[in-house]
Amino acid sequence: MENQNETTVTQGSPSHGAERQEAPRRQFLKAAGAVAAVGAFAPGKVLGANDRVNVAYAGMGRMGRGNLEISMRHKAVRVAAVCDVYQPHLEMAAAMARKAGHEGVKELADFREILSDKSIDAVCISTPDHWHAWQTVEACKAGKDVYVEKPISLTIDEGAKMVQAARKYNRVVQAGTMQRSGIHFQKATEIVRAGKLGKVATVKTWNVGLAKREGIGNPADSAPPAGLNWDMWLGPAPKRPFNANRFGVDPNAFSHFRWFWDYAGGMMTDWGVHLLDIALMAFDNPMPEYVNTVGGNFYLTDNRETPDTLIATYKFPQGFVATYENRHTSSIAEFNKGSGTVFFGTEGTLHVDRRGYTIYPEKGSELLEAKVNSSNNMNYDHWGNFLDCIRTRQRPISDIEICHKSTATCLLANVAYRAGIRVDWDSANATTVQPEARKFLSTEERDPWKIVV
Numbered sequence: 001m002e003n004q005n006e007t008t009v010t011q012g013s014p015s016h017g018a019e020r021q022e023a024p025r026r027q028f029l030k031a032a033g034a035v036a037a038v039g040a041f042a043p044g045k046v047l048g049a050n051d052r053v054n055v056a057y058a059g060m061g062r063m064g065r066g067n068l069e070i071s072m073r074h075k076a077v078r079v080a081a082v083c084d085v086y087q088p089h090l091e092m093a094a095a096m097a098r099k100a101g102h103e104g105v106k107e108l109a110d111f112r113e114i115l116s117d118k119s120i121d122a123v124c125i126s127t128p129d130h131w132h133a134w135q136t137v138e139a140c141k142a143g144k145d146v147y148v149e150k151p152i153s154l155t156i157d158e159g160a161k162m163v164q165a166a167r168k169y170n171r172v173v174q175a176g177t178m179q180r181s182g183i184h185f186q187k188a189t190e191i192v193r194a195g196k197l198g199k200v201a202t203v204k205t206w207n208v209g210l211a212k213r214e215g216i217g218n219p220a221d222s223a224p225p226a227g228l229n230w231d232m233w234l235g236p237a238p239k240r241p242f243n244a245n246r247f248g249v250d251p252n253a254f255s256h257f258r259w260f261w262d263y264a265g266g267m268m269t270d271w272g273v274h275l276l277d278i279a280l281m282a283f284d285n286p287m288p289e290y291v292n293t294v295g296g297n298f299y300l301t302d303n304r305e306t307p308d309t310l311i312a313t314y315k316f317p318q319g320f321v322a323t324y325e326n327r328h329t330s331s332i333a334e335f336n337k338g339s340g341t342v343f344f345g346t347e348g349t350l351h352v353d354r355r356g357y358t359i360y361p362e363k364g365s366e367l368l369e370a371k372v373n374s375s376n377n378m379n380y381d382h383w384g385n386f387l388d389c390i391r392t393r394q395r396p397i398s399d400i401e402i403c404h405k406s407t408a409t410c411l412l413a414n415v416a417y418r419a420g421i422r423v424d425w426d427s428a429n430a431t432t433v434q435p436e437a438r439k440f441l442s443t444e445e446r447d448p449w450k451i452v453v
Contacts, residue, residue, distance in 0.1 A: 079097040153407055216245050219244040
């Protein structure tokens with residue numbers, strides 16, 4: 001299965017009955033209360049300091065192969081299996097593992113074969129977003145630890161169930177928000193947390209670019225390519241005819257499935273999770289009070305469903321507002337940066353992205369101007385943190401509950417956009433204040449892919 005969360009800065013939902021609208025509240029509340037809970041220990045061997053971790057990889061598109069490549073640099077990793085419903089990607093991944101010296105790598109077309117293999121200790125899930133929740137929950141139930149790509153889920157309800165499963169089965173679940181393992185991101189957020197910027201009342205995030213107006217084009221529905229099990233690729237998503245853009249594999253770009261509501265949430269969840277995650281990291285991972293989102297498909301003429309232009313504005317209980325902006329009509333942005341997270345404080349402003357951070361003092365401030373470059377491979381260290389936690393049973397740096405909040409924050413912006421209203425978040429009951437928005441908090445999975453924790 002294909003999932004390629006971008007690493008460069010370029011450029012209908014099913015109906016739900018009233019009986020399903022209570023589920024997101026119950027599951028989110030259970031997850032939120034599980035921070036200190038100790039779940040039952042699921043079957044699985046206890047690894048010693050010198051043991052190798054048998055890892056299976058699901059979803060061998062660009063992101064999956066990227067995770068495979070970076071994780072294999074750790075001597076503690078043994079590639080036990082690779083899994084994909086698209087044969088060409090499966091073969092590419094298996095060849096990569098064997099070239100790196102891993103023997104006996106199993107090539108699987110059905111994720112359930114991973115679940116039944118007791119020799120597998122951990123699973124890396126790089127499938128499309130709509131598969132993340134079912135696979136993570138089932139892996140936890142099978143006694144596997146999990147590395148799951150961001151955004152962790154398609155809906156807020158799914159994310160809550162993932163947290164619940166991690167706690168219930170005592171699993172280590174690391175989300176792919178690897179910027180948290182970046183030393184300069186850690187330093188930047190500590191500067192904010194320590195009050196060195198003064199009062200920060202505004203945070204801005206964005207990623208922008210200038211795209212060709214035809215975008216990803218308008219291919220007609222057709223027969224799936226040879227080697228693809230289209231029905232299995234759809235999995236829990238609604239049954240639809242094959243379309244090249246819905247599948248999205250493109251040798252010159254990251255996969256286009258993310259522009260369709262059945263499978264993902266557009267740039268709001270693809271890049272917004274990374275950028276807003278750093279804002280939340282600086283304020284100890286809060287949920288917003290409310291969000292207003294405006295946008296639309298104003299420029300691109302392709303068949304995408306998610307907006308090509310969007311601005312989301314949040315108010316947080318800690319006394320700050322945050323925005324996320326995406327556009328495909330201009331590459332010119334603040335600080336001459338195509339993306340970033342900026343904290344505006346009374347003593348100075350701090351911009352941080354994957355290259356480093358820069359501090360711009362206010363006039364008369366005692367804060368010193370500073371420019372700090374990235375100093376570590378955060379992808380490598382993020383995997384290292386995951387592997388360490390498999391042995392120690394500690395919570396990882398991007399624990400599933402942390403990334404659930406970051407993902408839910410972005411999903412709420414899409415809820416506001418799709419409902420066409422401001423959405424207030426009711427933290428006490430883990431739902432939206434507005435009943436008309438609740439139908440977007442969950443989705444109906446196709447059989448046999450119902451999520452049961």
